Amino acid sequence: MKTLEKKGVNQNKQPKKMGQFATIDEFVNYKITQANKTLSKIKNLDIVSG
Amino acid sequence: MDSPYYNFDILEDAQRFNFDSVGTNGIIPKTIIYSKTSIQDYYNLALGDIQPDGTIDVFAKSNNNDLEKILATVIQSLLVFLAYYPKAKVFFTGSTTARTRLYQIVLSKEIAKVVNQFTIWGLHNDYLEPFEPNKTYEGFVISKKKSNIES
Numbered sequence: 002m003k004t005l006e007k008k009g010v011n012q013n014k015q016p017k018k019m020g021q022f023a024t025i026d027e028f029v030n031y032k033i034t035q036a037n038k039t040l041s042k043i044k045n046l047d048i049v050s051g
Numbered sequence: 052m053d054s055p056y057y058n059f060d061i062l063e064d065a066q067r068f069n070f071d072s073v074g075t076n077g078i079i080p081k082t083i084i085y086s087k088t089s090i091q092d093y094y095n096l097a098l099g100d101i102q103p104d105g106t107i108d109v110f111a112k113s114n115n116n117d118l119e120k121i122l123a124t125v126i127q128s129l130l131v132f133l134a135y136y137p138k139a140k141v142f143f144t145g146s147t148t149a150r151t152r153l154y155q156i157v158l159s160k161e162i163a164k165v166v167n168q169f170t171i172w173g174l175h176n177d178y179l180e181p182f183e184p185n186k187t188y189e190g191f192v193i194s195k196k197k198s199n200i201e202s
Contacts, residue, residue, distance in 0.1 A: 021107070025082070025107060028097070032086060032109075033088060033095055039142070039174070039189075039190060040090050040093055043178065045179055049179060050194070050197070
């Protein structure tokens with residue numbers, strides 16, 4: 002126990018499940034990263050007119 | 052567009068919408084977020100459950116038996132979002148392949164109702180193509196159709 006405390010391990014912190022985000026910002030950043038990856042691969046984005 | 056949907060709060064310049072899913076498992080707060088991507092005018096649509104501790108869960112299976120009402124709410128939020136940002140192109144995909152498939156089924160059902168207002172594209176093998184109800188896609192892009200009055 003002491004060793005863990007010395008090393009700064011927060012034993013009360015629950016591990017997050019996959020797909021779970023602590024904050025809205027974390028969630029948004031994850032989704033944007035995923036979207037950017039997918040969008041960068043699309044070869045005909047210009048087909049969509051806005 | 053006459054499907055029942057949940058009332059929602061419009062937040063952050065209409066880039067975020069909060070609503071409560073009310074069903075067999077009680078009240079589950081949800082959030083819809085439209086975020087700018089690295090490509091001009093492209094936004095990402097994300098839907099997540101707000102957990103009691105404030106965390107967001109995108110894989111949560113709330114099993115609240117109100118999926119159609121939730122997705123109708125997403126479509127309503129899209130109407131509001133595109134009214135605020137008429138040049139926006141909204142990209143979205145499910146958090147899992149099964150969810151993407153589910154979105155496709157709902158889009159297929161809803162397309163006849165929205166075809167006059169939206170242009171819907173399906174992503175297939177790195178190319179966007181006009182959405183076809185019976186085809187499998189990896190993601191979708193929706194934009195507002197230009198009206199004759201605007202052009």
